[in-house]
Amino acid sequence: MDDLLLISFLIYIAGIVAILVLPKNMSAKIAGISGSVGSVALLSFALHSLFSKTIYTASLWMIPNIGYLSIRVDYLSAFFLIATAIVTLPASIFASTRVSYIKESNNSFLLVLFLSLIIFVILVLISSNIFLFLLVWEVMSILIYLLVNSGKSERAGYIMLAVGETGTLAIAIAFLLLATNAKTLSFEGLEASISSLSVGMQWSVFILSFLGFGIKGGLIPFNFWISRAYSVTPTAFIPFIAGATLNLGLYGIIRVNANFLPMSEVGFGVILLIVGSITALIGILYATIEDNFKTILAHSSIENAGIIITAFGASMIFLTSGHKVAASMALVASLYHLLNHSVFKTLLFMGAGVIEDESKTKSLDKLGGLLKRMPWTGFFVLIGVLSISAMPPFNGFVSEWLTLESLLRSVELASLGVKVSFIIAGVLLALTAGLTVTCFTRAFSMSFLGMARSKSIEKTKEVTKTTLAPMALLAIVAFLLGVLPTFVIPTIDRAVYPITSASATTALVPPFFNNQKVADKLPSGFVNDFHNIGAQVGKNTLYGRGVVVMHRGGKDNPVVFAMSTSYMLITFLILFGLTVGLVWLLVARKRTVVYKTRWDGGIKNLLPQMTYTASGFAQPVRVIFSTILRSNISNQKETASKHFRLSIKQERQEVHLIDRLVLYPLMNFAKKLSHLLAKMHSGKINTYASYAILTLLVFLGISFYM
Amino acid sequence: MSNITPLITNLNALAGGLFIVSTFGIVATRQIKASLKFFILQSIFLVISAVLLGLKPFSLDLMAVGAINLITKVFLLPWLLKRMVKKEIYTKREITQVLNIPTSLIIALILTIAAYFFSLPWVETQNISSVVHINVPVGLAGLFLGAYTLTVRREAVPQLLGLLAMENGAFFAGVAIAPDLPLISELALAFDILILTFVIGILTRSVHEQIGTTSIGNLSKLKEEA
Amino acid sequence: MILIWLISLSLMTSLLSVIPIKSASWGAKITLLGSFLTLLLAILTASNILDSSTHTLIAIPNWIALNAMGSVILLLISFIYFTASIFSIGYMNFKDKKEEQKYFLNFNLFAFSMLILPLIQEPNTVWIAVELTTLFSVLLVGFQNTHAAIEAAWKYIVLTIMGAAIALLGFLILYWAARQAGIEHYTWQGLQDIAPQMSPVLLRASFIFIFVGFGAKIGLVPLHTWLPDAHSQAPSPVCAMLSGIETTAILYIILRLLPIITASNSIDVNDWLMIFGLISVGVASFLILQVKDYKRLFAFSTVEQMGIILVAFGLGGHDANLAATTQIIAHAVTKSFCFYAAGGVLMYAGTRDIASVKNLIQRSPLVGITFLFGGLSIAGAPPFALFLSEFSILKAGLEKGEYLIIGLLVTFIAIAFFAIMYHVSSMVFGDDGTKNKSSFSLPLSSKITFAIASLPIILLGIYIPQNLQNLIELAAKTIGG
Amino acid sequence: MSKYILFNILQVLVVMFFSPLIMGILNRLKEIVQSKHGPSIFQPYYDLYKLFHKDQVISQDSSWIFRITPFIVFIAPMFVALLIPVLTDYPLFWAFMDDMVGAGFVLALGGFFAVLSAVDTANPYGPMGASRTRMVGFLAEPVFLIVFFTVSFVANSTIPYIVQQRWVTPVSNFFEPSHLLLLISFVMLILAEKGRIPVDNPSGHFELAMIEESKDLEYSGYGAALMKWGGWMKFFVLIIIFSNVLLAPWGLATDLSWGSILLAIPLILIKVLFFILFLVLVESSLAKLRLFRISEFLSAAFVIAVVAMLASIFYQHGANL
Amino acid sequence: MSYWVKKGLKTGVVSTRYPKQEETASGITPGLPQITDNINSDDLISVCPTRAIHKTDEKLLLESSLCIHCYRCSRDTKEPLSWSEGFEWASFEKNSTPFSSTFGHSLHICVVDSGDCGACLNETKLLNSPLYNMHRLGFFITPSPRKADVLLVVGAVTQQMKGALLKAYEAMPTPKKVMAVGTCALSGGVFEGGFIAENGVSSILPVDITVPGCPPPPLAILHGLLSLAGRKNIKRGTK
Structure with a gap:
């Protein structure tokens, strides 16, 4: 069974080779087949290794000073592989059917990138050497960057890549600090030497790794790339990118905290808890007011990452304070939600992408009435929406419920301060849950229900069966994960047990x-x-x-x-x-x-623009959270006849909180500093010569007094 | 080394003083031609210093250095310059400097004093040879002033002269601290300086042809920020 | 003996390339042949060094010899010499035969002047060789004979020669110190042997003069001002040589000086290297943010990379030296590739302005991909060579416990990454509103260059051959630690 | 066992059939306070009866979601009625299917579909009401969670059957500050969730001011009947949770006999009646808040709930020491 | 307990018990002119601005659907007409039947103001004042025609409101009835024959029951509703 991993790799690579070699018109099919078949192999491998309790290890070649590049599939990796495989299977079919919608691109090249991305995502999960991890991690980022940019929007991709690099460097430093302590670069070595970590080192590693992985995982304060990148990525690839790669950041956080840190500091958990819940709230807040379905989903990814991290933080706190069962429970909740999020987010991104492609509009304000035109897409998206809104009995409900319950378990804790942090997190999560329902009822109803608000909708038709099939698959998975938690929880528990050394199964x-x-x-x-x-x-x-x-x-x-x-x-x-x-x-x-026209109060001619729009729907949220959102109404233009005002036009601008607090100040600082330094290059040779002589004088001066 | 006569020491000191004075001249004259003449003067004082130091104990190396310098810097170099950039030397007059002359002279003075102070700990490592006490500070000052020439003069030829003055400064120190440098290096150095002059001559001509001015200091097409 | 061959081969190539033979592109052919043979000889030399028991080759005692570090530099020089001469073929558009001769003469002489740098053992002669590198390359910088090119050449020559003059005094003082200590053979090795007896004050002074003087040539902030000008105005193959190996070759001189200074304990040289390296990295990375010319971008990145290398050597210790040596190699191969890629873009777009080059990936995919490849690899993204070496540097630094230095270094590296990719991304992916693929296609020679030059970048990112590793280890040992 | 099942179904039936009565009493009492004679207390039954006898007119723009929503809105509170102690103080057959947190999600499911259906009609007022309902909804959510936290801290459980015992064993627990504060905030929550004054005016006729009502503006015939009935049942269920779980489990059947269970029905109704009386006073005394003042109302509820919880934490902390 | 609650409880229930007990309080209705046989007809016909009093077959008739309560017939004539005090004026149109008993205790009314002067609407509003309190009868005003059983129309159906009125009627589920309230709604009133409005509701919708009066007092409307609900037997229309 261990060969299955290799087989899945070979299938992916064979796909890449076949795409490169065979004629271009076949490349989509090849990618779909190799992606899905490979995922089946991967899924069976991961399930097998989880159930047979075998840890698969292998060594690749050696790099001097670095050591052997080794891979290892332990239970945590296996769990993440399952989550990845579940997403990959439908996502690759979906990608193969939608890739032709990307205009003016070399599609077979993009598919090669896509298959490579799958490989590297898997490699990230299984690599057990710091160097290899960082290498595949960053290659993965670059592949995502290329795929994002195939949607003709380089700024978003750039920001993603740049922030991602920051993350990679932070992770690198964190890992290297660990490696300095452990005197080895292999993960096993790091695990073995956690006891010798000093508290200061633990904090540095924690902060750096949390920052670094948090960037990929979409946690504040560096998650501004997500909404930018996800909203422009072509429909073909975004389901996979959103469904599988966001997990990797969370994987990193869980891996570092669970395996490489001795879990003696309760502060880590508290930070995770608070940052997670604030992330969740900010994410969903912006999702609720967004106008583009894909951007909504992007913000909601941030939210879900926040929930996952909140649950994980709770687990860490329970673990450090000795409540192992509660810790297992919270960790199960966290991982369960992660799995669920992958499933329904992939599903929803497929739906959102299909809507955008077919209706050719990006704005929710212009959509509407799609359910009649795309009944099946609508049905699957509804299931996704129900899942993400935590509606019973779908999967989101189970994990959200578990998360809230594990937060309620804080009754077992002794420390008041920690309890209060649980309460804060719980309240924020509850607000998040409420806003999620608002957000997704809005997103779904404004796009699928009611009347069509623009002409392009009228021509929209249902997509092909091959495009629907992956959605159907994911909808079924979302449903099954919802109604069969008693099968899922023991499975996840296998990955959780080595971390918490307590079984959640016997409790749950x-x-x-x-x-x-x-x-x-x-x-x-x-x-x-x-x-x-x-x-x-x-x-x-x-x-x-x-x-x-x-x-x-x-x-x-x-x-x-x-x-x-x-x-x-x-x-x-x-x-x-x-x-x-x-x-x-x-x-x-x-x-x-009897079917009659809607009751519109008797208006002579109810235009689509006159009905309640998505922007209007979100207005209460805007007003209530105006302190955070700070909508600026600008460019108010009035046209008036002699006596009457004919029209008022306003533009609303919302600068994202994180942009306002983090991104723009940083950008401005860098810009100012670089312009200041650029003044050095005045172009005058005399000035340049004076630098040299001054440097010499300064150096001599220093050495004179040395 | 030990038995350098006081006469030679004094003469050497005199040459050093005049060396500095002529360097000041390179820094501060308006006329390009005058600047060149000051450079020739400076080179002559360098030669004198080398010869003086080479007299007793007799050092062929230093004599050769003097000779090479005399040939290259006093004769070949002006000739080369005249051939390459004749027009500029004889017709141009540098109207503006970056700093006005009194200011630049004051700064040059400060640099000279700085050179003296910086070189103090070095010469103290060798307490016997008094020529070192003259030549090293003077050489360093020459280096500084040559560099300073580059910062204050805008014309092409004075900038070249600044560079050469810097090398002269280094040599002036060199004749005292490294009198037995292998001859081949000396020759190579001289050759080097000639190529330098040649290359700069070519460039000056190109500058003149392409840009229409030799006022290098005013060129600032290549810079950051419009 | 092989070293003499090496020297004479490149000298011969220069002379042969000026022979006025009617044959089409005679100079190019002879240069290609010469550079290829040089590369073979360099590889042979390297293997000889590995095989020899002392790990040094001596051709003329006290004059011409080669150690492991020198061999690494020699390998890099000959490799980039070779790739640059291939790239020259398709890239350069000569107006007439005379211009071609002029180009290849200078080109070969430039290569020659660099090739002898690691070979010469007498420090003062080394200084002359350094001066020669400037003198031979300055006409290449001004080769295009435009206003900007001449201005760049002028700044280049004046500022580097100024530095060289400062360094000259440094060398003279070094000699003075050596003489005081009673040196037998005035060579690097001789200096190293006698280092503990030399006067610390003089050594310190000489180090400062040489460091400042050659710092101008390496491009240390704030002496780097000429560098972006010269590297943006020179023809791309020349840029590759300037940025990729000239800086490295000069750095080699400082590296030779390092063990001497360290041995004499006259100055805490590591701190100097780290601090001024960091200043370079920091300033350059911020400067990259606002460049408007993509060749200047790579030029600033050279300043940044040199800073990183200095920091790495400044960290001291075997691991750090090893990492730094790897970084030297990685930087040289990557930076030369970057300039070839930039040359490709220039051939396609005809402008160096970042803002007017857009959407390369669709207009001309090969140019776009190579440029992106260059940008990513120079920015230090895996799986390319610089990532491995930067990773090793960080590792070495953290093991040394230099948290502040490494923290700053990482920050600056990140900023440089942002800055480089900011521009590269906009050029490669930025929307220019047009859809059509342009009919432009790169010359065959350029494609071959890309293929050859990209090979080590990828390979060294994920795998280092054992022989090369041995050579690097030996090279690192020559610096000490 | 069959009794467990039957009693559980009986609970649902009680909720189903008495919820209109409660509404009828409430409306009658409110009108009496206004010096009116007021409608019959059986008026809701008349209304339902009539609505079931009417045809439906449905918007052409709407889809199947509009048609299934009434059923879901109708089922959700019945579902919750299976979980909570309506009549008995011991768990019945479906008792452990879900706890209070889950029950909240189940109720939210009904709201979810109600919102969708409001938009589905393409009616200009429906989405407005939907949007405002959601506003109230997400503002109420944190308060709910604080209530759950308090409950969980005090009773160490969120199963309603277990929670209810906690407040009265011993009886002194009843007078814990956290308990009373919790009750206040929960009443405020009920008012908000069910769109009562001061959050919404259930008898207002002005579409632009509606919150709760405008969502089912388009429903006619049995659709409207189910929507209304579902809403009343939700109200009743919330009152039951308030009075039986949070206030005190008095009057519930304690053994498994038909007699006690049948006796429990009137007792429960009397308890609810007291609550209704209280509600009438509240609703008649207050004016409807402006839309964006609702957040202030709910934040007041939030603060009270937080104080309740802090009180419980400190109480427990003190007890542990 | 607020002031309002106290006041309300103190006042006690003031509602009328109308259908069960006769409501005879003074001022609850302006009444209608009463045609008696021995009356000088010409004077009356000339003084009536809306031809409510007119002669058919030499017989003086009062068309209540036209009367606008101008009181000229009782003020500006030498022989003033006497006015009756009643209010049970509602009458079914031809072929119209009341609702079945299902609707007897639950009737939802959608009020459409199709362009009235405000009087009829005001009277309609008063239906749920403490005095009349139609809720006690199970009659409710609903904003949505979807839930309405009765379409209560006031006003002369102006051109602008015509579409809205039709839409509202369309929007109502069957079984449904239309009730025209007030002279304007019955016949167009003073606007009859003008370009601005239709001649009453019946010209565009099948009216089931009419309540004359300008405006009809609340009790008259209540009577009409009761009749519609089948709880009060009244005369058939003559038209």
Whole structure:
């Protein structure tokens, strides 16, 4: 089974070679096939290594002074490989069908880049040598940069690349600090020598790695590249880039904190928690007011990264304070959300990209009524939207619920200060969750529902089946991840256990509810009190190892929280069926339904512009968060007849908070400094000569007094 | 080294003084031709110093240095310049300098004093040879003033003379501190200086042809920021 | 003996290239042949050095010899000499035969003057060779005979010769110090042997003069002012030589001086190197941000890279020296490639203005890709050679515990990356509103140059052959540590 | 076991069938305070009955989402009624399907579809109401979470059946400051969530000022009936959570007998009636807030909830020491 | 407990019990002119500005759908007409039936002001004042025609409002009824025959029940609604 990794690599490489060799009109198909088949191999490899509990290692060649470039697939890597493979499979099919929509480009070259990107994403996850890691990390960034720029917008790509480089350097320093301590560049070596890290070193490594990986992972304060880059990337590639590469930043943060730092400082967790939740809020805030579906999704990626990091931070805090089970739970929540985010974000980006391509408009204000024209796309996007808004029983709900519950577990902590940080994070996340619903109801309804707000929509048609298939696949996965948490959690738990050395499965999916007869291990009161609840009955009525996610507390408090999406789904379906059936039987069949024009208050001619726009929908958010958003109304223009105002035109400008606080000041500083230094080059040779003589004098002066 | 007579020492000191004075002349004259003449004077004092130091104990090396310098700098170089950039030397007059003459002279003076102070710790490493006490500060001053010439003069030829003055300064120190430099290096050095003059001559001509001025200091097409 | 061959070969090439033979592009052919043979000889030399027990080759005792570091430099010079002469063929457009002769004569002489630099053992003669590099290259800088080119050439010659004059005093003082200590053979090796006995005051003074004087030639801030002018005005192959190896070759002189200074304990030379290296890196990286000419961009990047190398040597210790040596190699091969790429862009666009070159990737994909490749590799992105060497430098620095220096260095490297990619990105991907692919195609020779020159950049980024590694190790040892 | 299931279904039925009555009483009482005779307390039943007998007119622009939304809005509170202690103080069959946090998400699902359907009609007023509902929604969300935090800190659980015991065992717990403050903020939340005065005027007829009502402006026939009924059930469920989980579980059936369960129904209704009375006083005394003052109202609720939580933390912290 | 709550509770319920008890308080209706047989007709016909009093087949008739309550017939004539005090004026149009009993206790009304002077609208508004309080009967005003059973039209249906009125009617689900309230809505009133408005609602919509009066008092409208809901038996229309 270990060969499967190699096989998947070979499939990807074969794809690249085939694209280069075979005629150009076949390249799309080849890319789709090799991308998806390779991913299947990868998925089976990763699942196998997770379930058979084998750690796959290999060494490549040696570089002097660096050591052997080695790769290793441990459980964490395997989990991330699963997440990557799940995204890669549909995304490569999608890319192959949509690549022809990129105008004026060498498509087969782009597909080669795409397949290489897949390879490098995998390499990032499996490399276990600092140098190799940084190398593939940055190559991956460059490949993304090239793919982003194939959308004809170099500034966004540039900013991404530049910030990414900052991140890479920060990571490099962090890793090198670790390596200096460990005297080796291999990950195993770093892991082995964590005990000798001084506190100062731990903090430097933490801050630097958090900064560096946070840039890729979309955390504040350096996430300004995401919205820029994602919104311009061609539809063909953005699902993969958004779904698979954002994870890598989070992978880095988890890897460093979980494996390379001794987890003795509670401050790391608190920082992760607070930064994560603030990131989430800022991300969703801007997503809510954005006008372009892709940009909305980009901001929402930031938000989800924030949620993931919040949960991870909670896990770190629990771990440092000795609550291992709670830590496992939070980490499961974090990784679960990461997996979910990959799935639904990929799905949504596919949908958003398809909308943009087919309707040829980027503005939500001009979309509308697409559901009738693209029913299936609309349906899949709706599933994505439901998932991302954490609506039960879809996957986003499970992980968001787990995250919130693990934040609520802060009751176990002793320190007041840490508790307060949990509360802050929880409140921010709750606000985020509320805004997410606002954001995505807006995004979905303004694009798919209501009436078409521009002419180009009228001609929009449903996309082909091959484009729909990946979306359908992801929608199904999103649904399954939602209703089968009892299968997913133990799987993730395999990756979590080595980190926290406590199983979340026994806590979250208690054996009491399994077919295994372990009821006698539990306090008898528990069994007696609760033997009539549905959860227990479910072990006989529903197939599976148990269906209820619940956390078991102490003896006096048997159940702390519980949730079962599969039960919810069944109950929901029963209720739905009953209601629909009854309504049909008793009422609906006797009544007629007439389709008439909308009720518009009797206006003579309701123009699309007069209906409520996406901008209007977001206006309350703008007003309430005006302190943060600072919309500037500028260029107000009025045209007036003699007596009446005929029209008012305003332009609204919103400079992103991060741009305002971080990016622009930095840019201005660099600009000013560079212009100041440029004055040095006056062009006059006399001046230049005077520099030389002054330098000489200064040097001599220094040496004179040395 | 040990038995340098006081006469030679004094003469050498005199040559040093005159060397500096002529360097001041290179820095501060308006006439390009006069500047060239001061350079020739400076070279002559360098030759005198070399010869003086080479007299006792007799050093063929230093004599050769004197001879080479005499030939190259006093005769060949002006000839070469005349051939290459005749027009500029004899017709042009440098109207403006970067700094006016009194100011530049004051700064030059300061540089000279600085040179003296900077060289103090070096000459103290060799307490016997008193010529070093003259030649090193004077040479350093020559170097400084040559460099300073480059910063204040805008015309092409005076800039070349500045460069050459710097080398002269280095040599002036060199005759005292490195009297037994291998002859081949000396020859090569001289050859080097001639090529330098030649190349700069070509460039000056190109400047004149292409740009129409020899006022190099006013050229600033290549710079950052419009 | 092989060293004598080497010298005479390049001298012969120069002379042969002026022979007025009617044959088309005679000079180019002979130069190509000569440079190729030089490269072979250089490789042979390197392998000889590896094989020899003392790891030095001596042709004429006390005059001409070569150590491992010199061999590394020699390899670089001959490699870039070779690639530059291929690139010259398609790139240069000569008006007449005379101009061609002039070009190749100067070109070969320039190469010659650099080739002898690592070979000469007598420091004063080295100074002359350095002066010769300027004198032979200045006409190449002004070769295009435009206002800007001549101005650049003037600044180049005046400022570097000024530096050389300052360095001359330094060499004389060095000699003085050596004499005081009673040196036997005035060679690098001799100096090194006698270093502990030399007067610290004089050594310090001589170091300062040489450092400042040659600093002008290397392009240390604030003596670098001529560098962007000269490197932007010279023809691209010459730029490759100037930026790629001339700076490196001069740096080699300072590197030869280092063990002497260190041994005498007269000055904390490491601090000097680090501080002034850092100033160079910092100023240059900010300056790149505002350039408007893409050749100036690479020129400033040379200043930055030289700064990095100095910092690396300043860190001291075996690892740092090793990393710095690798950085020298990586920089030379990368920078020369960058200038070839810039030459490609210039051939295509006919302008050096960044703002008027856009959308290369579509207008002329090959030019665009090579330029992007050059930009990324010089900016230090993996998997290219500079990444590996910069990584090693950081590693060495952190192991030394120089957190502040490394922190600043990393910041500046990042800024340089932003700056370089800012311009490169806009040129390669920037939208110019047009869609059509232009009919421009690069000459074959340029394509070959790109292929050859890019090879070491990629290779050295992910893999270093054992032989080369041994050579680098030996080279690093010559500096000490 | 069958009793567990039946009782659980009974809870749903109680919520289903008594929620209109509660609304009828509330409306009647409000009008009485205004010196009016007021509609019959069974008026909601009349309305539903009538609506089920009407045909539907649906906007041509709308899609299937518009048509399924009433069912989801209708089901969501029924679903929650399965989870919470409406009649019993012991967990019933579906009790552990979800906890309070999850229940919040389930209710949000209904709101989610309501918002979508409001836009789906292409009606100019629907999206406006939807947007404002969402505003209230996301502002209420943090308050909810603070409430959950407090509950979790105090009861170490978010399962409603477990939480309800905490406040009365021992009875002194009832008078904890955190408890009372929590109740206040939860009432404010109910007002906001269900669009009561001062957040929204449920009996206003001016489209531009509507929040809650404008979302289902387009519904007719049984669609409208389900929407309305679902809304009333949500209101009832929230009141039940307030009175049975957060206030006190008094009057709930404690054993598994039909007698006690049937007795619990009137007791619960009386409890709810008290709440209704209180609500009438509140609603009659206050004026509707301007739209963007709602955030201030909710931030007041937030502050109260935070104080409640801090009180609970310090209380517990003190107890641990 | 605020002032309003106290005041409301102190005042007690003031609503009328109209359909159950006869409402006879003074001032609740202006009444309608009463045609008696022994009256000098010519004077009356000439003084009536809207031809509400007119002669058909030599018989003096009062067309209540035209009367604008100008009181000229009781003020400017030598023999003033006496006015009746009643308000139960509503009458069904031909072929119109009240709602089935399903709607008896729940009737939602969509009010459309199709261009009235404000009087009828004001009276309609008063329907839910504490005195009349139509909610007690299960009658509610709804802003959305989708939920309305009754389209209550006031005003003469100006050209500008015609489309809106039709749209509102279209938007209502069946079963639905139209109720025209006030003289203008019934016949166009003073605008009859003008270019600005239609001649009443019936010219564009099938009116089911009419309530004459200019304006009709709230109780008259309430009576009309009760009739529509089938809770009050009234006469058939004559047209």
